[in-house]
Every structure is written in structure tokens, then in C-alpha cells.
Amino acid sequence: MKGDFRQSMKWLHTWVGLVVGWVLVFMFITGTSGYFKKEITRWMEPERPLASTHLDKGELLAMSQRYLAQHATDAKRWQIQLPNSRDGNLTLKWRKPPKKGERRGKRITKIINTDTGLATENIRATGGGSALYSLHYRLHYMPRIVAYWIVGFCTMLMLIAVITGVIFYKKIFSDFFTYRAKKGLIGWLDIHSVLSVIAIPFHFMITYSGLLFFLATYMALSFNLSLNSDQQGEYYDQVFPNNIVHEKSNVLGRLAPLSDMYIVSKQHWKKDTLTNVTVNFPMDSNSRVKFSRWETDITYNPEDQLVFAGVSGKIIEIPTRKVTVPGQINDGFISLHEGKFATPIVRGLYLFVGLLGAGMVASGLILWTTKRKPKQLKKTKGPDFGYRLVEQLNIGTIVGLPIAIALYFWANRLLPVGMENRAAWEINCLFISWAVLLIYPAFRPAITAWYEQLKISAFVFCFIPLLNFITTDKHLGITLPRSDWNLAGFDLTMLAIGLAFSFAAYKVKKHVIVKALKPNGDTYKTDENLAIAGFSSSTAKKESN
Amino acid sequence: MLLLSLSFITMTLFCLAMEKHRKLIIPLDIPLSVQACLRPLAWAMLIISFYLSIDLYGWSIGPVVFFGMLTGCLLPLILLLTFRPTIIPLLAVFQPVIFYISY
Numbered sequence: 239m240k241g242d243f244r245q246s247m248k249w250l251h252t253w254v255g256l257v258v259g260w261v262l263v264f265m266f267i268t269g270t271s272g273y274f275k276k277e278i279t280r281w282m283e284p285e286r287p288l289a290s291t292h293l294d295k296g297e298l299l300a301m302s303q304r305y306l307a308q309h310a311t312d313a314k315r316w317q318i319q320l321p322n323s324r325d326g327n328l329t330l331k332w333r334k335p336p337k338k339g340e341r342r343g344k345r346i347t348k349i350i351n352t353d354t355g356l357a358t359e360n361i362r363a364t365g366g367g368s369a370l371y372s373l374h375y376r377l378h379y380m381p382r383i384v385a386y387w388i389v390g391f392c393t394m395l396m397l398i399a400v401i402t403g404v405i406f407y408k409k410i411f412s413d414f415f416t417y418r419a420k421k422g423l424i425g426w427l428d429i430h431s432v433l434s435v436i437a438i439p440f441h442f443m444i445t446y447s448g449l450l451f452f453l454a455t456y457m458a459l460s461f462n463l464s465l466n467s468d469q470q471g472e473y474y475d476q477v478f479p480n481n482i483v484h485e486k487s488n489v490l491g492r493l494a495p496l497s498d499m500y501i502v503s504k505q506h507w508k509k510d511t512l513t514n515v516t517v518n519f520p521m522d523s524n525s526r527v528k529f530s531r532w533e534t535d536i537t538y539n540p541e542d543q544l545v546f547a548g549v550s551g552k553i554i555e556i557p558t559r560k561v562t563v564p565g566q567i568n569d570g571f572i573s574l575h576e577g578k579f580a581t582p583i584v585r586g587l588y589l590f591v592g593l594l595g596a597g598m599v600a601s602g603l604i605l606w607t608t609k610r611k612p613k614q615l616k617k618t619k620g621p622d623f624g625y626r627l628v629e630q631l632n633i634g635t636i637v638g639l640p641i642a643i644a645l646y647f648w649a650n651r652l653l654p655v656g657m658e659n660r661a662a663w664e665i666n667c668l669f670i671s672w673a674v675l676l677i678y679p680a681f682r683p684a685i686t687a688w689y690e691q692l693k694i695s696a697f698v699f700c701f702i703p704l705l706n707f708i709t710t711d712k713h714l715g716i717t718l719p720r721s722d723w724n725l726a727g728f729d730l731t732m733l734a735i736g737l738a739f740s741f742a743a744y745k746v747k748k749h750v751i752v753k754a755l756k757p758n759g760d761t762y763k764t765d766e767n768l769a770i771a772g773f774s775s776s777t778a779k780k781e782s783n
Numbered sequence: 784m785l786l787l788s789l790s791f792i793t794m795t796l797f798c799l800a801m802e803k804h805r806k807l808i809i810p811l812d813i814p815l816s817v818q819a820c821l822r823p824l825a826w827a828m829l830i831i832s833f834y835l836s837i838d839l840y841g842w843s844i845g846p847v848v849f850f851g852m853l854t855g856c857l858l859p860l861i862l863l864l865t866f867r868p869t870i871i872p873l874l875a876v877f878q879p880v881i882f883y884i885s886y
Contacts, residue, residue: 417865436857439850535843579844587851594854 244406251402252606256628258392259603260635263596265392267639269374269444270592271367273577273585276325278367281728282650283349284710285361289326289722290352295512296497298328301355302515303496306330309357310346311521318496318515321352322532323582326724328352363660364650370643375451378665383455390449390456397445403434410435426605433598440591441598447571453477477568479560484518484526491523494551502553503529503544523549533579537566600636607632630679630687637691638675640735644698645671647732651709689750692743699736703729 271278280286290298302318310316313332321328328350334343348357377385404410414435417428434441454461465473496515504510511531518526525548533542538559545554573579577588607629614621621629649667653660679687706729707713717726836852837845863871 415861415864417861432858432861436861437854440854534841536847537843539843574847584844584848584851587848587855590858591851591854594858 247402247406251399251406254395254402255399255599255602256606258395259599260631261388261392262396262599263603263635264639265374265389266592266596266599267643268370270589270596271643272371272374273580273588273592275367275371277724277728278370280325280327281725282364282366282647283361284712286327286349286358287351287353288712288717288720289321289724290328291321291323291326293321293352295320295510296500298352299496299500299515301350301352302328302330303493305350305355305357306332306520314519316517316520320513320515322513324724326722362655365661365664369661369665370646378669386452386455390452393445393448397449400441400445404438407431423608426601426608430598430601430605433594433601437591437594437598441595443574444595447575450568450571451575476562476564479562479565481559485524486519486522487524489523490521491525491549493517493520493525493548496527499527499529499546499551502551506544506553507531517548520548525549526554532581533573536573536579537570603628603632603636629684631676633679633684633687633691634676637688637695638672641675641691641695641698642668642672644695644702644732647702648698648705651705685746685750689743689746692739692746696736696740696743699732699739702732702736
């Protein structure tokens with residue numbers, strides 16, 4: 239550390255950001271994909287029927303009740319997820335009674351074809367959006383606890399970077415709108431500060447709330463030393479209030495029609511926003527039915543749930559959960575982080591700011607190399623190993639990771655449907671291709687590597703809709719006329735990302751040609767064009783969504 | 784939910800606030816008296832859009848949407864500033880109108 243306070247903050251910001259930058263890009267991108275977990279899963283299971291959002295919910299509930307009464311009589315709980323804007327399919331879930339030696343029974347999920355009322359069979363094994371999202375906090379190929387610690391460490395450094403960034407950035411207001419496109423280093427500096435400043439509420443919120451997820455893990459030492467087991471129990475009760483327990487009567491009972499309860503719920507809520515129905519002890523005389531609507535609050539809102547007595551079909555006025563202040567705070571932060579309440583437009587905003595976050599870290603990393611570039615190029619033995627490593631990791635992560643994710647989707651379509659460990663191999667494909675793309679830039683000049691990887695990414699993303707067309711019957715030619723926006727949206731987004739990468743590649747190529755024509759050209763030019771290309775691509779990506 | 788015009792009202796506000804120190808980019812000459820009005824007007828718009836978002840989404844989700852919308856309209860605005868500054872005033876005036884009609 240050196241110089242005055244601001245200088246030392248700047249130093250801290252630079253090095254903290256550099257150390258964990260690549261992991262942060264990875265976390266931002268996979269985390270952003272998590273906002274579309276359900277949508278991605280639906281695309282990755284093309285055997286599912288087209289969306290049935292247009293059907294009456296009462297009919298769908300009656301259909302579900304018929305199916306469950308036939309196939310899941312021995313289950314303790316039924317879960318019905320109605321088609322909604324995020325997932326256009328009717329989904330039923332329950333657990334089989336546990337076999338001997340099992341703690342819980344096997345979990346069954348059935349997607350119902352609303353035309354026939356039967357479950358869709360032979361859905362391919364896939365990790366889906368959840369596998370992609372779990373990389374965000376769980377990483378891969380390592381024990382859970384190690385992953386949590388790595389993620390926590392990176393998040394903590396990110397928080398430091400956010401705070402120190404705000405401290406040393408003097409012109410936070412006067413340069414609020416400043417983006418000077420054509421000046422190499424300055425261009426990157428502006429990109430970095432613009433992306434940081436305009437989304438600062440999000441960046442701060444997402445890092446801070448991220449740390450709260452595994453509170454008891456990160457603070458284990460003080461948690462275990464300062465609290466005895468009773469106090470720990472109380473802590474858990476307060477922060478994670480349990481659902482209120484409800485016992486069965488062991489007398490058989492007949493469940494009233496769910497569709498009738500639906501009519502009551504519509505009157506009660508005034509709006510038709512029901513998404514989930516849970517039935518506890520469906521065959522018991524003390525059965526309970528819980529109707530949940532789209533969340534209207536970032537903390538827990540008891541109004542979002544209606545509880546019916548299953549047999550009489552009447553509303554019971556009890557909250558389903560205890561309400562505690564620490565619980566509300568915890569819920570609030572977690573819900574803000576996950577954006578569960580988000581309607582499509584707000585979800586779009588989450589996507590947008592998530593990508594801004596990725597762009598912010600990425601531009602910061604590029605800024606690091608840009609700043610050191612003139613000095614490094616003057617060295618007689620060529621650039622230092624450290625500098626080259628950073629450059630290589632930049633290319634491999636900023637362009638390589640998206641390619642790897644695209645190949646994850648490719649794997650979903652191309653791996654044989656009957657393959658063993660299919661879901662695991664999808665993820666393996668992601669990591670193998672990423673590893674290759676991380677190593678590859680070591681053998682190429684930086685600008686060529688940028689260009690080549692941008693070309694690859696443009697191709698792999700643009701090709702996804704076509705691949706979907708070749709391998710499945712849920713392609714744009716079908717989903718668009720049937721207005722299944724869930725599935726069509728995925729293909730269109732991939733196409734848009736592909737086009738954005740093509741644009742970036744085009745910009746870089748233009749520069750390469752210019753440089754080839756003028757071999758004595760200013761080296762700064764590289765960054766100038768890259769600045770435009772890189773920035774435009776990330777922007778276009780966001781705008782396209 | 785479809786009231787996206789909210790974000791564009793906010794965007795208008797930023798155009799106005801910014802003219803103060805970016806007046807070279809947008810129009811030609813504006814009288815001093817108008818210039819002096821811009822900043823208070825911008826703050827007023829900010830408050831109005833905050834109120835609107837609370838009104839639409841409630842106290843819990845409203846502020847989240849408000850910050851999201853601000854972020855969302857800022858990036859296009861900054862890009863326009865750099866590449867096509869002259870159409871900003873036009874957009875700022877017409878976009879809320881278009882969104883209101885489509886709503």
C-alpha cells in the first residue's frame with residue numbers, strides 16, 4: 239500500500255478485483271442464468287408439451303386432481319404447479335412413501351399433457367437450468383463446503399472492491415454520464431465506471447445479500463463459540479421460522495374439488511394470479527389445501543397464501559408460517575437476491591443488471607491489462623508471464639465461458655437420449671470446453687485469440703436455434719405460431735447473443751485488417767476497437783432481451 | 784406491469800438533469816432561466832417516478848423496480864449520448880407518449 243488514503247484504496251480495489259475477477263465473471267454469468275432457471279429447464283426437456291397457459295385454471299386443477307387421485311394416493315403431499323409465464327406446463331410433484339432405510343421417499347415429478355390429461359413419458363435426463371444455476375454458488379467437482387467457502391471468499395472481496403471503488407472514485411457524480419468511446423485506456427475506464435455506477439444499488443445488494451445465504455457457515459467460529467445449543471436453536475427459529483405443523487387425523491376423508499376452491503380464491507384475491515397449490519394429507523379427513531399466488535412482497539406476505547380445509551373446501555384463517563422480524567429481514571435479502579417475486583419485466587431487469595455486473599468485472603479485468611500494455615510491450619523479452627496469464631484468462635473467461643455454456647446447450651441436444659449419466663456429461667462438456675478455451679489463448683497472439691473466440695461464440699450461439707430445429711419438434715417454426723413465448727424466447731435470446739458476438743467479432747476483425755495494412759500503427763488502436771466491440775456486444779445482449 | 788413508460792419518464796429526467804453539464808451535446812443555446820429550472824425539474828421527476836413505482840408495485844417491490852428501471856434506462860441513455868446525442872430529446876418526449884398509447 240502506498241500514498242494517501244484514496245491511493246491505497248485504489249491499490250486495494252485493483253488487486254482485490256484482479257485476484258477473484260474471473261470467478262466473479264463466472265458467478266455473475268451463471269447467477270444471471272439462474273433468473274431463468276425454469277425457462278432453461280423447460281427448453282432442455284423438449285419432450286414436454288407446448289405451453290397451456292390459455293386454459294382455464296379450474297379445469298387444470300380438476301385434471302390434476304383426477305391424475306393425482308389415481309397415481310399418488312399414498313403420498314403425504316401433492317404439489318401442483320399451474321402453467322404460468324415462467325413455465326408453461328402443468329407440473330405435478332409428490333414423494334413416494336419411504337422404503338426401508340430411506341429417510342424420505344423418492345421424489346416424482348410429472349409433466350401433464352393438458353390435451354390428454356396424461357403424464358409426458360421419456361423426458362430426457364438433463365441437468366437443466368438448475369444445474370447451470372447451482373454452479374453459481376456450488377461450483378463443481380468439489381465438496382459442498384469447500385465451494386461455499388470459495389464463493390464466500392470471492393464475494394467478500396467483491397464487496398471490498400465495490401466499497402473501495404466508491405471511495406476512490408472522485409467524480410462519481412460529475413462523470414455520471416460520461417462515456418468517451420474512442421480513447422483506448424480512457425474508453426475502458428469509462429466503460430468500467432459507467433457499468434459500475436449505474437448499477438451500484440444492484441451490485442451492493444447482490445454481494446451483501448449473497449454473503450447472507452451461508453451466514454452460519456461463514457461465521458461458524460463466532461456462531462459456535464458464543465452461542466450454546468439452546469441459543470443456536472432459538473437463532474434458527476427466529477431467522478428461519480418453520481411452517482406451522484399440521485397433523486393428520488388418520489380418518490379417511492374425501493377431498494373437495496380443487497376447482498371450487500379456485501373460484502373462492504379468485505373472489506378472495508380479486509385477481510387471478512394463482513400459481514401453486516399444495517395439498518397436505520390428501521386422503522385424510524384433516525387435509526389442508528394451500529393456494530399460493532405470485533409473490534407480492536419481498537418479505538413473507540401471509541396474504542399470498544390461502545388455506546382451505548380440504549374436506550369442506552372452506553377457508554381457514556391461519557397463517558401458514560410464524561412471522562418473526564429476523565425471519566423477515568432474512569427473507570427480504572434472499573428474495574432480493576433471487577428475485578423470486580419478479581414478474582417478466584422485472585425479471586428482464588434482473589437479467590440486464592446481472593449482465594451489467596458481468597460486464598463490470600470483465601471491463602475491470604480488461605482495464606488492468608490495457609493499463610499495463612504500453613509498458614509491457616516495450617520490454618525487450620516481451621511481456622511478463624503474469625501479464626500474459628491475465629490476458630489469457632481474460633480471453634478464456636470473458637468469451638470462453640459463454641461458449642462453454644452454449645456447448646452445454648448443444649450437449650443437451652446432441653448427447654444420445656439413452657446415455658448413462660447424461661446430465662453429468664452435459665456439465666462435463668461445459669467444463670471440458672471451457673478448459674480448452676482457457677488454455678488456447680496461450681498459443682495465439684492476444685488479438686487473434688480474441689477474434690477467433692468471438693467468432694466461435696458467434697457461431698455456437700447463432701446455431702442453437704438451428705440445432706433445435708434439426709433435433710426437436712419444439713423449434714421456432716412451431717413455438718412462434720403457437721405463441722409459446724417461453725420456448726421461442728430462449729431460441730431468440732440465443733440468436734440475439736450470437737448476433738451480438740458476431741458484431742463484436744466484426745469490430746475486432748476490422749481492427750485486425752487496419753493493423754495489417756499499417757504495420758507501424760499505434761498499439762493503442764487495439765484497445766480502442768476492442769473497447770467499442772466489447773462494449774457494444776454486452777450492450778446489444780442486454781438490449782436484445 | 785406494462786407501464787414501462789415509467790422508465791422513460793425517468794429517462795427524460797436524466798436527460799434534463801444532464802443538460803446542465805452536458806449542454807454542448809444536445810441543443811444549441813438555451814436561456815439561463817431554463818437552465819436553472821432543469822435540475823429542480825429533474826429532482827421532481829425523480830420523485831414522481833419513485834411515487835409511481837410505489838403506486839404500481841407497492842412499498843415492498845416498488846423501490847426495487849425503481850432502482851432497476853433507473854439502471855435500465857441509464858445504459859441506453861449513455862450510449863445514445865456518445866453515439867447519437869441529438870435524438871435523445873426526441874425520444875424523451877415521444878417515448879412516454881407511445882408507451883401510454885400502447886398501454
